[in-house]
Amino acid sequence: MAKWVGQPLKRVEDPRLLTGRGVFVADLPLKDPYAAAILRSPHAHARIRSIDASAALAARGVAGVITGADALAHTQPFAVGVQAPVKYYCLATDKARFVGEPVAVVIARDRYLAEDALELIQVEYEPLPAVVDPEDALKPGAPILHEAAGSNQACHREIVYGDVEGAFAAAAVVIRERFRFPKYSSTPIETYGVVAAYDAASGVLTITSNFMGPFILHALVARALGLAENRLRFVVPPEIGGSFGIKTSIFPYLAVMGLAAMRTGVTVRWIEDRREHLLASSSGVDRVAYRELAARDDGTILAMRTRWYDNVGGYVRSPEPGCTFRPVGNWVGPYRFANLAADAHVVLTNKSLTGPNRGYACGHLYFEIERMVDLLAQRLGMDPAEVRRRNFIQPGQFPYRTPSGGLYDSGDYPAAFERALEAAGYDKLLEEQKRARAAGRLYGVGLAVAVDPSVSNMGYITIALDPAVRARPEYLPKSGAIESATVKIDPLGKVTAILGTAPQGQGHQTIVAQIIADELGLAPGDITVVDEMDTFTRVWGISSGTYSSRFGSVGTSAAALAARKLKDKLVRLACALTEAPAESLVFADGRVMPRGGGSRGLTLKELAGRAHWNTQALPPGMEPALEATAVFGFPLADSPDAQDRVNSSNTYGFIAEVMAVEVDPETAEIKILRYVTVHDAGVIINPLIAEGQIAGGALHGLGGALWEELAYDSEGQFLSGSFIDYLVPSASQAPVIEVEHLATPSPFTTLGAKGLGEASSMTAPAAVANAVSDALAPLGIAITELPITPSRLWHLLDAARRRPR
Amino acid sequence: MAEPRKIRMTVNGQAREGWAEPRRLLADFLREDLGLTGTHIGCEHGICGACTVLLNGEAARSCLMLAVQADGAELMTIEGLARGGVLHPLQEAFWEHHGLQCGFCTPGMLMAAYDFLRVNPDPTEEEIREALSAVLCRCTGYQGIVRAVKAAADRMRSAP
Numbered sequence: 001m002a003k004w005v006g007q008p009l010k011r012v013e014d015p016r017l018l019t020g021r022g023v024f025v026a027d028l029p030l031k032d033p034y035a036a037a038i039l040r041s042p043h044a045h046a047r048i049r050s051i052d053a054s055a056a057l058a059a060r061g062v063a064g065v066i067t068g069a070d071a072l073a074h075t076q077p078f079a080v081g082v083q084a085p086v087k088y089y090c091l092a093t094d095k096a097r098f099v100g101e102p103v104a105v106v107i108a109r110d111r112y113l114a115e116d117a118l119e120l121i122q123v124e125y126e127p128l129p130a131v132v133d134p135e136d137a138l139k140p141g142a143p144i145l146h147e148a149a150g151s152n153q154a155c156h157r158e159i160v161y162g163d164v165e166g167a168f169a170a171a172a173v174v175i176r177e178r179f180r181f182p183k184y185s186s187t188p189i190e191t192y193g194v195v196a197a198y199d200a201a202s203g204v205l206t207i208t209s210n211f212m213g214p215f216i217l218h219a220l221v222a223r224a225l226g227l228a229e230n231r232l233r234f235v236v237p238p239e240i241g242g243s244f245g246i247k248t249s250i251f252p253y254l255a256v257m258g259l260a261a262m263r264t265g266v267t268v269r270w271i272e273d274r275r276e277h278l279l280a281s282s283s284g285v286d287r288v289a290y291r292e293l294a295a296r297d298d299g300t301i302l303a304m305r306t307r308w309y310d311n312v313g314g315y316v317r318s319p320e321p322g323c324t325f326r327p328v329g330n331w332v333g334p335y336r337f338a339n340l341a342a343d344a345h346v347v348l349t350n351k352s353l354t355g356p357n358r359g360y361a362c363g364h365l366y367f368e369i370e371r372m373v374d375l376l377a378q379r380l381g382m383d384p385a386e387v388r389r390r391n392f393i394q395p396g397q398f399p400y401r402t403p404s405g406g407l408y409d410s411g412d413y414p415a416a417f418e419r420a421l422e423a424a425g426y427d428k429l430l431e432e433q434k435r436a437r438a439a440g441r442l443y444g445v446g447l448a449v450a451v452d453p454s455v456s457n458m459g460y461i462t463i464a465l466d467p468a469v470r471a472r473p474e475y476l477p478k479s480g481a482i483e484s485a486t487v488k489i490d491p492l493g494k495v496t497a498i499l500g501t502a503p504q505g506q507g508h509q510t511i512v513a514q515i516i517a518d519e520l521g522l523a524p525g526d527i528t529v530v531d532e533m534d535t536f537t538r539v540w541g542i543s544s545g546t547y548s549s550r551f552g553s554v555g556t557s558a559a560a561l562a563a564r565k566l567k568d569k570l571v572r573l574a575c576a577l578t579e580a581p582a583e584s585l586v587f588a589d590g591r592v593m594p595r596g597g598g599s600r601g602l603t604l605k606e607l608a609g610r611a612h613w614n615t616q617a618l619p620p621g622m623e624p625a626l627e628a629t630a631v632f633g634f635p636l637a638d639s640p641d642a643q644d645r646v647n648s649s650n651t652y653g654f655i656a657e658v659m660a661v662e663v664d665p666e667t668a669e670i671k672i673l674r675y676v677t678v679h680d681a682g683v684i685i686n687p688l689i690a691e692g693q694i695a696g697g698a699l700h701g702l703g704g705a706l707w708e709e710l711a712y713d714s715e716g717q718f719l720s721g722s723f724i725d726y727l728v729p730s731a732s733q734a735p736v737i738e739v740e741h742l743a744t745p746s747p748f749t750t751l752g753a754k755g756l757g758e759a760s761s762m763t764a765p766a767a768v769a770n771a772v773s774d775a776l777a778p779l780g781i782a783i784t785e786l787p788i789t790p791s792r793l794w795h796l797l798d799a800a801r802r803r804p805r
Numbered sequence: 806m807a808e809p810r811k812i813r814m815t816v817n818g819q820a821r822e823g824w825a826e827p828r829r830l831l832a833d834f835l836r837e838d839l840g841l842t843g844t845h846i847g848c849e850h851g852i853c854g855a856c857t858v859l860l861n862g863e864a865a866r867s868c869l870m871l872a873v874q875a876d877g878a879e880l881m882t883i884e885g886l887a888r889g890g891v892l893h894p895l896q897e898a899f900w901e902h903h904g905l906q907c908g909f910c911t912p913g914m915l916m917a918a919y920d921f922l923r924v925n926p927d928p929t930e931e932e933i934r935e936a937l938s939a940v941l942c943r944c945t946g947y948q949g950i951v952r953a954v955k956a957a958a959d960r961m962r963s964a965p
Contacts, residue, residue, distance in 0.1 A: 019884065020882065189942070274853070
C-alpha cells in the first residue's frame with residue numbers, strides 16, 4: 001500500500017545543494033593535485049607532422065607533457081561499434097580530424113601554469129581539405145578522414161520490415177519530404193571534470209569523474225589503457241552538475257588523464273572549460289533525412305520509408321552509432337502501420353564527435369514522423385488530430401509488438417491524446433486561430449505525439465552490424481539491461497540503501513527513500529540512500545548508469561525488490577519471535593505487527609537488535625546480517641534476431657502535446673502561447689520530480705528546435721564557441737509548460753513505473769515545428785529544417801512575400 | 806607573470822586574506838584559496854551566471870573579475886545565505902517548489918535572486934523571468950525557479 005510513493009515529497013538532496021555544500025568533482029579536496037590543460041587542433045583536418053614539447057617541459061611548474069606518441073606507445077584505440085576500420089585513440093596520433101581534437105596535454109602545478117606551457121608547444125600541421133556535410137562527405141572526391149576505411153561511410157544498413165514496396169504501390173497518397181535536424185547539445189552547466197591518480201604499489205588507477213555510465217565504457221577505458229578491469233577504479237562524486245547524456249562521452253578524457261597520471265606519477269585534475277565543452281565534448285548528430293509516407297485517402301498510414309545521413313563527426317565514439325539505432329524498436333512511434341524501411345548511413349565528417357544527448361535520436365525521429373503526419377493531414381484536408389486518431393495503436397493491443405521488434409508494455413494512446421486536446425482546449429485554439437488569421441496574424445496550433453522509450457536494451461546497438469556478422473560463431477551477442485540495489489538495516493533499526501547509479505539531479509535519494517519507506521513501513525527520513533558510484537564497491541553491470549531514462553523503471557524496480565528480499569527475512573524473524581503466521585504480519589509505523597492489531601508486535605529496532613546481537617538465535621538456515629541485494633534485469637530484452645527485430649528499450653511511455661504559437665511577421669520571433677504536455681510514464685513515484693524532468697526536457701527540445709546549434713563553416717571552422725554564440729534559452733524565453741499525467745502501469749516493472757527523464761525533449765521539436773508550420777501555412781511555408789532561428793525564419797518569410805501569388 | 810599580492814576581503818562577515826597573482830580570477834580565489842566551493846564556475850565568460858556573488862552588496866560575476874580587484878571588498882557567497890543554520894526564505898522556497906535539480910546553477914541563481922528581490926521586492930512573473938535570465942539553468946526549464954522566487958518574495962514581504 002503506497003503511503004509515500006506518489007507523494008510530491010521535497011527532496012532530501014536539496015539542503016546541501018541550496019547552501020553551497022554539495023560536492024561536485026571540482027570541489028573534491030585533493031592531496032597535492034596537478035592541473036591538466038589540453039592543446040587542441042585549430043584545424044578541421046590536418047596531418048600532424050611533428051610536435052615539439054621541449055619548451056613546455058622546461059616551463060615553470062610543468063610535471064609532464066603527453067602527446068599522440070604516448071597514446072600510440074601506451075594505449076590501444078577504443079573499440080568502435082562499427083565494422084569500418086576507424087582507429088580512435090584518446091589523443092590525435094596521425095591526423096587531427098576536427099577543430100578542438102585533443103593533440104597534447106600539459107600537467108602542471110596549477111591550471112594557469114599549464115595553460116602558459118600549452119603556448120610553448122610547437123605543432124607542425126599540414127592542413128587538409130575538410131568536409132562537414134554528411135551528404136557531401138559521401139560524394140566522390142570528398143576528403144577521406146580515415147584512409148584505411150576507404151570512404152567516410154562508417155556504417156550503412158538497409159533494413160526492411162514488412163511489405164514496403166507493396167504498401168507504396170497500393171497507396172492512394174504518397175508524401176515525400178527532406179528534413180534537417182541540427183547538431184545541438186544539452187550543455188550541462190557543470191562541464192566535464194576528471195581526477196586521475198595512479199598507485200604504482202597496487203597497480204590501481206583511480207579515476208574520479210562526473211561520468212554517468214553506461215559502465216560498459218569502463219571496460220573500453222581499461223582496454224585502451226591496457227589495465228585489467230579490477231585495476232581500474234571509477235568513482236563518481238556525490239553530485240553531478242547535469243548531464244542529459246552528454247557526460248557519457250567524457251570517457252576518452254578518462255583514458256587520457258589516466259594515461260597522464262600513469263606517465264607522470266602525480267594526481268592529475270582536469271576541469272574542462274566552457275569553450276572546450278562547446279568545441280569538443282559531445283552533441284547529438286546532425287541528420288539529413290529523406291522520408292516517404294504511403295497512406296490511404298482516409299488517412300490510414302500504410303508504410304514509411306526513410307533514408308538517413310547521420311553525421312557522427314571525426315570518429316565513431318561509443319555508444320555511437322546509437323544516434324541511428326537507439327529507437328529501432330519504436331521507429332513506428334505510436335502508430336499501427338506495419339511496413340517500414342530504413343536506409344541508414346552513418347557518416348564521418350570534420351565535426352566534433354557525437355553521442356547520447358537527451359532524447360537520443362528520438363527528437364530526430366519524431367520531428368520527421370510528426371511533420372509527415374501533418375503533411376498528410378494537409379494533403380487530405382483533414383484535421384491533424386483526426387489523422388492521428390485513425391492511426392494509433394489501440395488500448396486493447398498491449399503488449400504490442402512493433403514491426404521492428406519493440407514490445408510496447410502498456411498504454412492508452414487515444415485517451416492520453418484526448419486528454420491533451422481537452423487540457424489545451426484544442427477546439428477553442430482553432431477558433432482563436434480563425435479570428436487571428438482573419439485579422440492577418442500568424443497564429444498556429446501544433447500537435448505532437450511520441451512513444452517514449454526507456455532503459456536501452458544493450459543489444460540494440462548491434463543493429464549497426466549486418467545480421468551475417470552477428471551470426472558468426474565468434475560473435476558475442478549482446479542483450480539485457482540491469483540495475484542493482486542493496487538495502488540493509490543497522491543494529492538500531494535504521495535503513496541504508498546503496499545504489500549503483502550516477503544521478504545528475506534526478507533525485508534518486510528521495511525516490512528510493514519513498515519506495516523503501518512504503519515497502520518497510522517506515523518514514524523516508526529513516527532511510528539514508530547512498531548513490532556515489534564506485535566500481536570497486538558497488539554491484540554493477542555493463543548497462544549500469546543513469547542514462548536512457550533508466551532509473552524510473554529499472555532503478556526503482558531494483559530498490560523495491562531489494563527491500564522486499566529484506567522484508568522476507570524480517571518476516572521470518574518476526575514469525576520466529578512472535579509465533580504469528582507470516583501472512584498476518586504487516587509493516588507500518590516502524591513496526592512489524594499482526595494485521596488488525598491485538599499485539600503491538602515488534603519495532604524494527606527491536607527486530608534489528610535481535611538479528612544483529614543474537615545471531616545464534618536466528619531461525620534455522622537463515623543467513624546472518626540484515627542485508628539484501630537485488631539485481632533487476634528485464635526478461636524481454638533479447639539480442640536482435642536475423643530480421644533485425646529488437647526490443648530496443650524495456651518500457652515505453654507515451655507523450656501527447658499541443659502547442660499554440662504566434663509568429664511576429666516583422667521580427668520573425670516565435671511566441672509560444674500555450675504548451676500542454678500529457679505523459680503516461682506509468683506509476684509516478686514523485687510528481688514534483690516528474691514535472692521537473694518534463695519541464696526541463698521540454699526546454700532542451702525547444703532549445704534545439706529554436707536557438708541552439710553547434711555551427712561550423714564550410715571549412716570546418718567552429719562558429720559557436722561561447723554562450724554568446726550558442727544560445728541556451730533563459731528564463732525569459734522559456735514558456736510555461738502545463739503538465740498532466742495519465743498512468744497505465746507497466747506490467748514489466750516492480751512498481752509499474754516507467755522512465756520519463758528524456759520526456760518532452762523528443763516531442764518539443766516536432767510540436768513547435770508543426771505549430772510554426774501551421775501558423776505560416778497561409779504563406780505556403782512548411783518547416784523542414786531546425787533550428788527555426790529568427791534569422792532563418794525571417795528569410796523564409798521574406799522569400800514567401802516575394803513569391804508571386 | 807607578476808608576483809602574488811596580498812588580498813584582504815570580508816567574506817560572509819568574516820575577515821579573510823590570501824595571496825594571488827594579479828591574473829587570478831576572483832572565482833578561483835574564492836574556491837581554491839578560501840575553500841568556498843559553493844560558488845561554481847560554468848562558463849568563465851560571464852553568461853551562465855553560476856559564479857554570481859554579492860560584491861559590496863550587488864550581484865557580480867566572480868569569473869569576470871580578478872581577485873585583486875576585490876581587495877578590500879565585502880563579499881557574500883552562497884555559504885553566507887543561510888544564517889545560524891536557518892535557511893533563507895529563498896532557499897526554503899527553492900526547496901519547496903523544486904527550484905533545483907542538479908544544483909550546479911543554484912548558488913548563482915540564489916545570489917542573483919537575492920539581489921533582485923532587494924531591488925524589486927514585489928515582482929511580476931515577467932520581471933522575475935527577465936531578472937533570472939542572468940543565470941542559465943539546464944535542468945528545470947525554470948518553471949520551479951520562477952515559482953520559488955515568487956513565493957519567496959511574497960513571504961519576505963509579509964515577514965515582520
